[in-house]
Amino acid sequence: MVIEKKFLKGNPLKDISEYDFPGLRRALSLGQENVIQEISDSMLLGRGGAGFPTGTKWSLALEQAGDKKYFICNADEGEPGTFKDRFLLEERPLKVLEGLMIGAYAVGADEGFIYIRGEYDLPIKIFREILEDARDEGILGKNIFGSDFDFDLTLVRGAGAYVCGDETSLINSIEGKRGISRIKPPYPIQEGLFGNPTVVNNVESLACAAEIINKGAGEFVALGTDNSRGTKLVSLSGDINLPGVYEIEFGCGTLEEIINDLGGGVSYGNKPKFVIPGGLSTAALLPEELNCGYSYEDIEEAGSSLGSGAIIVVGESRDLVEILLKVSRFYMDETCGTCFPCREGNKQINFMLNQHKNKKFTRQEVEIIKDIGDAIAAAARCGLGQTSLSLIESIFDKFPEELIEEVRHSEKVRNR
Amino acid sequence: MKRLEIDNIEVEVEPGTTLLEAARKINVNIPTLCYEEELSIFGGCRLCVVEVNGGELLKPACATEADDGMIVKTHSPRVREVRQTLFELIIASHDISCELNCLTCTRQSSCELRVVAEDIGISRMRLNPIYRGLEKDFSSHSIVREPNKCITCDRCIRKCEEIQGIGIFANSARGPETEVTTFQDKGMGNVECTNCGQCIISCPTGALHEVYHSEGVWDALYDENKHVVVQTAPAVRVAIAEPFGAEPGTVATGQLVSALKRLGFDGVFDTNFTAYLTIMEEGTEVVKRVTENDNLPVLTSCSPGWIKFIEHFYPDYLKNLSTAKSPQQMFGALAKTYYAEQAGVDPEDIVVVSIMPCTAKKFESRRPEMNGDVDFVLTTREAGMMIKSAGINICDLPEENYDNLMGVSSGAGDIFAASGGVMEAALRSAYYLITGEELEDIDIKPVRGLTGLKKAEVPINEDLTLKVGVAHGLSNARKMMELIKEGEEFHFVEFMACPGGCIGGGGQPIRADMTSEEALQKRLEGVYSIDSSKKMRRSHENPMIQKLYDEFLGKPGSHKAHKLLHTEYTARGLN
16 A cells, blocks of 8 residues: 655745745755765755756756856746646745755855746746745845855746756746757756856755755655655646645555555546556556556666656546547647757657548558657657657557557568 | 767867767768858757767767767668658658649759758658648848748858848747748848848758749840840859859850850840949049048948948948949949940830849849849849750850950959959059059959958058958958947948858859858859959950040049949838
């Protein structure tokens, strides 16, 4: 029986007068290197989807020369099925602020941005008030808590583009440019916002960092599995009885248990047709593959990815082509339009799917879809493109009898 | 130095070298489409992706720096497979269909997609083109945009912004709707476009081309009641043989004359004649204004791209422009007056055609103050197409001479084709006009060549040393204008809108087989070879010009000369 493990979750924490910022105070007394060491010791992996070690990112940023560095909180939560950052922004915003300030202090940044998804009205309202209060209370400003750490934070409201969740696109957006990815290298850590070294961290990563510094790396590192430490906020949605945000210790159970014990089971039919384990950019898993533990490594072994922690359950009575069309429409609309494989590939896929309302795909069509998928995964310019066909390709792989014309007799013979 | 291995060959390159450059060093050709040597890296087409250290994710060779120990595969089975698919996608987005047929495309013989298809060894084309239904932009007198052919490689955007310093293009919309357009979709005729046509040269797919005048010229040639005369600009003769397979810089002056006569023109004249006249008028003006210290420096006025630029961006300096019309327009004015008189033809029946290396000349001919003196302007490319379609290969023709009335040219006119040429020709004549003596050292080298900003001091006599400047390419023009604004002293400054001057004009043949820099260099050598081989290298020595002044105009700067050969400008400002 899987139950929640509350490391990040807790009572609402929004009133700045009721919070003392113990993590930040401790960080300021530890010194920059020690803070980074503690984050590295915690083995925290970035929670935005890519899973890059946070400690490594911070220590690379600290090493960068230059007087001006920026620290950005990526709160442009746009991965379909993901709403865990929203939960933190609405319920525990002060932890997010604290984590952001700890990070900024650790890498030597005196200016920061929090880039919140444009549709997130409530979090934007909450953060606006918090920033005002924090300036009044001297929590943002010069010589924070009597130290020599100066920091100010600006709120930027996203304009609705999914691609701006990609850090380089987000940086372009803050600069007032088109939301399109940049070529890496240089990485933002080398040349980011306005050409200066810049760290971009996800909301949940920063909330984790605040708790790690607050409680010490030991408590965090003791949770989870060897390669996936701590807890994860999981967004359960789709054809499920109890959707919501749940905090799970890595390795505490299987995907199936999470769906049944926390999510209350499947709501559209008796069992899932398939499950998307990490947001729309990850490959589908069949019911018989759900017996895998919830950790980065186990889900990878099952052939998918933990991604942003969005578990989307698709009930057995759903129509596959309809799902394929919706997924493909999403990527077609949301590609930034800069690199050819992503822009043209997703458009072609959508075009082909649209021709197929009630008939099966020929083997040649499936081959084209697979070729486009391979080209996008190998050659697109940013993460959005590279993963944009993961789900669609996996659905074709896993439901051949439902989607693809039967192999003709002659072909069978030839294949033998 | 960085040591790496590309396709099993050891390479050593300077730090900062990209994989694309490193591969070229060992003669490995990686296909590209959005890459252009002189522009910033875009990394959009992804055709140049290569395998690095066997990684799953392929790396764009144009944007990846070579590093120690890299093992690079530029044509592995996987890379070739991915490239084929990418190319299929690009072609589907280029909307090849019956309407957008390759056969009627302006780039039928210089299509980069075709070159890339061959480089990749494309063996399949399985995708349906998705028609975007975008409207063509016919708002400009010089340039047409066909957005359905555009593959959004953004080369035009970067060319306009980075090389010309203007930036009339931008991406708009997003995702599959992403397109290249002008500010608020106003169209190229309604923004600060200078009509220079450099975007056309950069476009790999023919989504940008000149406004065609060839149909009008054919009609005039077929009309027996019309007397059709043509002038050919200096930069055309070193490029016109290119569409027929010759190297850039091949001088085909006589063959061009011959071809135009075969096409049926009633008179074939050399724009050099009026280039020479420009020098006389402009030189006289420079001498007068320098002596009277009147609105210095004098700025040249023969490049119509530059004129539109200054009208938009530096309207306060319009009074500094020479009032002399460009050679094209002087020819037009004289053709319908002096020539009509001499030839005994009703000016109403005369049709004046120009062959220019330039797209902005089309706009210039349509300026109201030019009275429609020039009826049609063909680019070098259009002239090439017309000659071909008359069944003529220019390379096979014998040489013929220009018609005599306005035909003999001095070398001073030929070098108009290159940046610094107007300046050099004007200096040769201004020296004579001021001192009454010939300039001994006739090659004025500091103003030649492809350096963006050039300056020189030419001692005229004990009291006067002329300070001159030369700028080509509009980014350099802007820099020069800023120097002038800051108070740097010049007497006379030459401006050309296109990099390299007219030889690099937006109407010149497009090379899919070499960089524009290489083509420029070769055409440049062609131009100076003509000049140095000419006996008569000073404008004021031309006997036909002297005859024209004696019989018709009076003297340089006379009332009649002013009426016919000078003009005024429009302060346009920013839209």
